[in-house]
Amino acid sequence: MDTLPPESIVITGVGDMVFSNDHALNTRSLQAMVPHLSGVTSDPSQSAFIFGNLEGPMTELVETSKPSIPGVSYVFRFPVATAQLLKSSGFRAVTLANNHSLDYGAAGLTDTLNHLNQQGLVGSGHLRGQFELFSLETIKIALLSVGFYPMQNSIKELDAMTELIASAKRSADVVIVAMHAGAEGEAHIELPEGPETFLGEARGDSRAFARAAIAAGADAIVGYGPHVLRAAECIAGRPVFYSIGNFLGVGGLSTQGLAGVAAVAQLAFDSNKKLLGSRLVPIRFDSNKFPHVDPTGKAIALVWHLNLLAKQKLKDFVPAQLPWGALSETNY
Numbered sequence: 001m002d003t004l005p006p007e008s009i010v011i012t013g014v015g016d017m018v019f020s021n022d023h024a025l026n027t028r029s030l031q032a033m034v035p036h037l038s039g040v041t042s043d044p045s046q047s048a049f050i051f052g053n054l055e056g057p058m059t060e061l062v063e064t065s066k067p068s069i070p071g072v073s074y075v076f077r078f079p080v081a082t083a084q085l086l087k088s089s090g091f092r093a094v095t096l097a098n099n100h101s102l103d104y105g106a107a108g109l110t111d112t113l114n115h116l117n118q119q120g121l122v123g124s125g126h127l128r129g130q131f132e133l134f135s136l137e138t139i140k141i142a143l144l145s146v147g148f149y150p151m152q153n154s155i156k157e158l159d160a161m162t163e164l165i166a167s168a169k170r171s172a173d174v175v176i177v178a179m180h181a182g183a184e185g186e187a188h189i190e191l192p193e194g195p196e197t198f199l200g201e202a203r204g205d206s207r208a209f210a211r212a213a214i215a216a217g218a219d220a221i222v223g224y225g226p227h228v229l230r231a232a233e234c235i236a237g238r239p240v241f242y243s244i245g246n247f248l249g250v251g252g253l254s255t256q257g258l259a260g261v262a263a264v265a266q267l268a269f270d271s272n273k274k275l276l277g278s279r280l281v282p283i284r285f286d287s288n289k290f291p292h293v294d295p296t297g298k299a300i301a302l303v304w305h306l307n308l309l310a311k312q313k314l315k316d317f318v319p320a321q322l323p324w325g326a327l328s329e330t331n332y
Helices: 023-030 082-088 105-118 158-171 206-216 298-313
Strands: 009-017 047-054 093-095 122-124 132-136 139-146 174-180 220-224 232-235 238-241 246-248 262-269 275-285 291-293
Touching (some): 023 082, 023 246, 047 132, 047 139, 047 174, 093 139, 158 206, 206 220, 206 232, 206 238
Parallel strands (some): 009 047, 009 246, 047 093, 174 220
């Protein structure tokens, strides 16, 4: 597929994941995508790091800590076996800085962390002031997850976040920021200027945060939360994917309309920690809401269109030049 140098690493970020209560269904739902997640070739010297946003706890608790109000507030809960499924699918970490990790309270979050730990997986972003470190071959990666709640690393606290990102950069070769922010749905697919509010919640200023994060040392930003694709920007030679959309919605996410056009973000670094390139792998959903690689590339076309709109409306917006295919292309 790609001609990456020996000892290179591919970092893959997937979007929002909402599993069902049926473990067998969850397992089938991932089968088509697992072979495409690593992004590496058959070269055994190449390595992969895969993470995604887990939109809910893995717990057997039955009493939720928040009401379920259709169209306003949803409650998610996944089987405890989901941790093993994530492990066997190649994941190293999941991000928990989102609006569903506490759907079953602190006890549900503790259960989630315990089940992840039992499988050797890492939960990222559940506590403010923290980032997670991973050593892969020749590269040390810091994964720093941000949401918009005060108990998490918050996109709204720029000074604190820039200090934390700078600290992560001193500890690691590559800093990946996973950003959960923004209003949700098709009506909010265009990247706005300034802060966003949704359902009465202040959800931060994605562009202001992205600029501050890159300046502080972030090597890439992978965003999700709006449940649709958004524009992708190049800031100081670094990629910012403002939202890559849903990855798995068999437990309750819509795949209708623009919510059914999504992508997986991949970044390639060489053994000298240099960013070789990035790409979006377009995905589509079948009638069962199972994700598949989309050979028609609708997601790429949609992001190109959204980038054009953003360039016309937003000051200093520099569209990321997204290649079709090779990760080894320089596109900044």
